[in-house]
Amino acid sequence: xxxxxxNSLGCLAVFRKGRKVDTADxxxxxxxxxxxxxxxxxxxVGEYADATNAVMATERDVLMLWDGxxxxxxxxxxxxxxxxxxxxxxxxxxxxxxxxxxxLDRQFEWIQGRRTGTxxxxxxxxxxxxxxxxxxxxxxxxxxxxxxxSTVDEAIEGTEKLIxxxxxxxxxxxxxxxxxxxxxxxxxxPPQAEAPHLYKYSPLGPIPKEWxxxxxxxxxxLIQDGTHLPPARVESGPLLLSVQNMxxxxxxxxAADTRVNEEFYAQMHSSWSIKPKxxxxxxxxxxxxxxxxxxxxxxxxxxxxxVAVLRGKRGLLQSTYLYWYLLGTSFRAQLWTRVNQTAxxxxxxxxxxxxxxxxxxxxxxxRVCAPLExxxxxxxxxxxxxxxLRATKRxxxxxxLTGRVxxxxxxxxxxx
Numbered sequence: 115x116x117x118x119x120x121n122s123l124g125c126l127a128v129f130r131k132g133r134k135v136d137t138a139d140x141x142x143x144x145x146x147x148x149x150x151x152x153x154x155x156x157x158x159v160g161e162y163a164d165a166t167n168a169v170m171a172t173e174r175d176v177l178m179l180w181d182g183x184x185x186x187x188x189x190x191x192x193x194x195x196x197x198x199x200x201x202x203x204x205x206x207x208x209x210x211x212x213x214x215x216x217x218l219d220r221q222f223e224w225i226q227g228r229r230t231g232t233x234x235x236x237x238x239x240x241x242x243x244x245x246x247x248x249x250x251x252x253x254x255x256x257x258x259x260x261x262x263x264s265t266v267d268e269a270i271e272g273t274e275k276l277i278x279x280x281x282x283x284x285x286x287x288x289x290x291x292x293x294x295x296x297x298x299x300x301x302x303x304p305p306q307a308e309a310p311h312l313y314k315y316s317p318l319g320p321i322p323k324e325w326x327x328x329x330x331x332x333x334x335x336l337i338q339d340g341t342h343l344p345p346a347r348v349e350s351g352p353l354l355l356s357v358q359n360m361x362x363x364x365x366x367x368x369a370a371d372t373r374v375n376e377e378f379y380a381q382m383h384s385s386w387s388i389k390p391k392x393x394x395x396x397x398x399x400x401x402x403x404x405x406x407x408x409x410x411x412x413x414x415x416x417x418x419x420x421v422a423v424l425r426g427k428r429g430l431l432q433s434t435y436l437y438w439y440l441l442g443t444s445f446r447a448q449l450w451t452r453v454n455q456t457a458x459x460x461x462x463x464x465x466x467x468x469x470x471x472x473x474x475x476x477x478x479x480x481r482v483c484a485p486l487e488x489x490x491x492x493x494x495x496x497x498x499x500x501x502x503l504r505a506t507k508r509x510x511x512x513x514x515l516t517g518r519v520x521x522x523x524x525x526x527x528x529x530x
Contacts, residue, residue, distance in 0.1 A: 118249065118250050122247075129201055131196075132201065149200060151187070163195035175192075214247070219511070273499055292444060294306075318444060329471070336386060336425040348375045392433065393425070398420040405440045435483055452469065
């Protein structure tokens with residue numbers, strides 16, 4: 115293991131902030147990729163800029179978003195025109211550019227906590243002086259650390275791509291399954307354009323002849339929202355939950371959850387109750403349309419006004435089928451036609467009950483949901499793996515970028 119040193123960022127890299135330049139949505143002659151927030155965060159380049167008299171970046175430079183809510187965010191490996199909200203950091207001799215990138219990435223929250231500006235926040239102008247970076251003096255050790263962290267990054271990127279691919283497949287499946295359904299042998303019916311005799315007209319457009327189109331009010335035995343009153347919070351009692359508990363299609367407890375007394379709960383649920391598998395739909399505010407379902411063995415709870423509870427009629431509308439239909443684009447398009455466009459947008463329950471839902475036989479509902487449930491499980495597993503990889507990366511960054519855990523260096527590689 116080589117010796118470690120520490121120095122100010124300004125002594126390790128040369129700063130150069132981007133400037134305003136002419137931009138275009140396509141690459142004209144003399145234009146190069148415009149490197150702003152999207153490029154730094156790994157997104158596709160959507161703009162190009164005139165390279166004449168511009169601040170240019172090479173793959174060896176580290177880019178830092180200097181202005182805006184995400185100021186302090188860093189990226190690497192991009193060539194092009196540095197945007198006016200971005201600063202180029204060119205590593206000095208003795209610092210591996212990728213090592214500098216990881217060292218700055220680890221300091222993102224530290225930088226965010228020291229931003230300045232009353233309007234648009236920005237990185238402190240004296241960042242080069244106040245931020246100190248520890249580093250091994252041997253480039254071979256810096257490279258080894260980069261190699262380890264890059265391997266984890268590649269695994270993270272690969273998992274993110276798999277999740278995106280599964281999400282695309284799920285979206286396509288949802289559209290096909292709720293417009294074409296499945297034949298008894300488990301195959302999608304041919305599209306309506308290819309086999310019009312298999313379809314009939316409905317308020318939702320063509321649906322299979324065997325299906326019906328009805329309203330949520332007719333298909334559900336329960337459509338009920340949460341409390342409209344501000345109940346007193348207590349230390350012990352049933353939980354009072356909200357849209358904040360609706361996370362990635364699941365219903366989860368959070369550290370911010372509050373409770374109400376038993377008397378209020380009994381008053382709220384004197385004529386109705388919440389059951390496992392009930393479908394929850396956000397009906398107020400910016401999260402309108404968010405959907406999840408109540409898990410089995412969930413603690414006793416009630417809801418705030420922002421969430422409605424829906425339960426299909428037995429034998430007519432399965433809860434799982436209802437859940438997946440509410441997640442689809444057809445329902446969301448209907449939903450927004452009924453939303454009150456006020457300062458606090460929302461949809462009244464009587465308007466929600468008028469929205470249409472295509473209904474098929476129970477056995478077909480089960481078949482329609484099966485592939486969606488499977489891909490949902492796959493996505494959850496991938497997200498859990500992604501969470502583990504990110505936690506692994508955080509731990510490695512803490513250990514490797516501080517010298518707490520040495521990396522093995524082969525004899526003869528020490529180039530300090």
